[in-house]
Amino acid sequence: MSEKNAATLATQDEGSVLQELNKKFVQDAHDQGLVEISYRIVESPIGRLLIATTEAGLVRVAFETEGHESILDTLAQKIGPRILKDRGALDDVARQLDQYFDGSLRNFSLSLDLRLSTEFRRQVQVELGNIAYGQTLSYAQMAQQVGKPKAVRAVGTACATNPLPIVLPCHRVLRSDGSLGGYLGGLDVKSRLLHLENPDYLGTGATLF
Structure with missing residues (x-):
């Protein structure tokens, strides 16, 4: 095996290890009740969207023009500072958004958390x-x-x-x-x-x- 191929495999192995460690960290954080908000960024035909959820349900969908960092700061102030970027926690939300944009979904079926509104x-x-x-x-x-x-x-x-x-x-x-x-x-x-x-x-x- 060439040095180049060996280096590539080593990099891939390292990436897999880091990915597994991250999954474990995320799961442990949830198991210990350390997460108040989970979020991820999804691509869409109208730009990148931030989606965030609490244990109660989807709490925020934010356009890129709103400033995602600013949105996270606001969520930290209004709900709590324990915010974790967690792709897996929002798979269903991401899937339904994809289906909406491709025209195959007309009605969302999601638990919602409306605590941000009066x-x-x-x-x-x-x-x-x-x-x-x-x-x-x-x-x-x-x-x-x-x-x-x-x-x-x-x-x-x-x-x-x-x-x-x-x-x-x-x-x-x-x-x-x-x-x-x-x-x-x-x-x-x-x-x-x-x-x-x-x-x-x-x-x-x-x-x-």
Whole structure:
């Protein structure tokens, strides 16, 4: 065996050992109750997404434009500092996101942790999950849906602060004239998600209900 091949095998063996040690470290941390939040970064057609979970469920989906390090700092402050990068803990979330983006999944089936939202915002965000795939509502209609017809601005704030975009589809909420309004991931991303779900979506002025 050449020195080059021997070096390659040694590097591969070292990588395997490190991978196994990391798995053991992650498992031990979970077993000892030392982990409050597990997270990983996943690739998607709209950029890299940070997904984070607690024992209660998925707690955060964050766009790259939000600054993933900043998101982790916020999670540490609001939930707890024991945060671990753990690919395995979020396999189901990653799989469902992949299926959503390839068009084979319309409804997510995940346990959710909405502790990052206050009571009214949480109510609005849960209601977002009732907007059918490929359909939209206006902010005013969402206010009606949650029994607060005058709280249109508060509904907009709840959508803007939604900790679980895509999974709780705030991109399906538009202004009354059909224009996009705002979106945490940017208006281009919002438009792309609407087109993904409904290729007939026409953009500003369009209504899908």
